Amino acid sequence: MARPLILVTNDDGIFAPGIKALISVAEELGDVYVVAPDKPQSGMGHAITVGNIVRLHPTDYYKKVKKAFMCSGTPVDCVKLAIAHVLPRKPDLILSGINHGANNSINVIYSGTMSAAVEGAMEGVPSLGFSHANYQYDLDFTGLGAYIKKLCENALKEDFPHKTCLNVNFPDVPASELKGIKICRQAEAHWSDSFEKRLDPSGKEYYWLTGVFEGKDKGTDTDIWALNNNYVSVVPTQFDLTAHHEISNLNTWNYEI
Template sequence: MSKKKPLILVTNDDGITAPGVRALIAVMAEIGDVLVVAPDKPQSAMGHAITINNTLYLNKISKEGDAITEYSCSGTPVDCVKLAVNEILKKKPDLCVSGVNHGSNSSINVIYSGTMSAAVEAGIEGIPAIGFSLLDYDWNADFDTIKPFIKKITQETLANGLPKDVVLNVNFPKLKKEDIKGIKICRQAKAIWSEKFHKRITPQGKDYYWLAGEFVNLDQGQDTDEWALANDYISVVPVQFDLTAHHSIQQLNTWKWNE
């Protein structure tokens, strides 16, 4: 008896036509049955935003008989996962993959990332999930180089499962396949964005602002995602969505809250 193929939900934040998600779809089609629900336009840096004050639209863009069913969604990456799970699928998928993002989602970027928020939303739903990102912002980036690694990481995740309430944040360095040294399990580096707002004036004389900034890595550890990427490794960070600072509970309990 042949083994049943896993059902894989694919989404992203760069939009359903982005080369990164098309590459991810191609790899997932080699592994399982694929459903795609992705934004109809770029939704980068949306974080875990959901649509509550506007209507949401789903547009089926695949045709009857196509091997892969695809929907574009007017909402955010998290909206895409919610609609897929609650409105389209009759059962939860075996895996959700998000990406491949055009650009880094390492370190503090995970907080802002629509790519990773989609994966986190799947994790909240009890679905094993992986977010994939390539450190190349070029729309025409070479995703073929990383396809074998995407396939390997996906297969290992399906074979072994993930710890409860954990999703994976995977970042690829911008390198040729033969120059990638391997895969490293890492922690998230401590880093910040040193931000600046450029104040400008419209032709009508109204002030407006343009966000700019510089990424600053404050972490010199050799077990971080930033170190791995700088040293030609693929970084894999297990991410949890319980934001409780457990280490601080004992200290806070020494305060005189009820006196």
């Protein structure tokens, strides 16, 4: 039987350590194609490039993959272009990450890493986004491969959730301290934003976004709880944003003009 066709992308850039770790696992499981941004694209969410050009440049940086391309666009651009123009057929699996920094709770909305996985789900492809709670660029991902491989193997052989992707986050502890994988719900949390006003070298004002992540959800079934207790959190994530539970309430309103 033909080996699975696997697309790997990210939002930290094609040469980031996290994507290297993900590619090394993917190579064990199938034929790998890489289409990833040529520069960091963190916080892009589900942005696509409209009204501007997008370029693809081949690279031989990854020797064992079938093909690898640097893309000038967003992570979602990478997935769209890969499926439309790079891959010989629709992939069997899409992997995004490993992101430097957690994408738990509300962070999934802003994440370019997860938006690439969501785009894969929209295309009907089993897709997983991987993130690590440590932000250090030179983070050692050694020891995470077994968890990544097990999740990918399950995604390839099991009944993968329809119109859904998996949001996988690793806690900021050594791999030897991981307790296992826990299926979770997305914790209720938000960012308390602030903008720090600064001056550039010419004396003109600019603003730098800062903030504090506030997670007050005390549930023991959340991704925040899992990460705080040294579990790998896995949240099934859908792109249908309809608040289905509110439809009946809205139907009681008076809409006569």
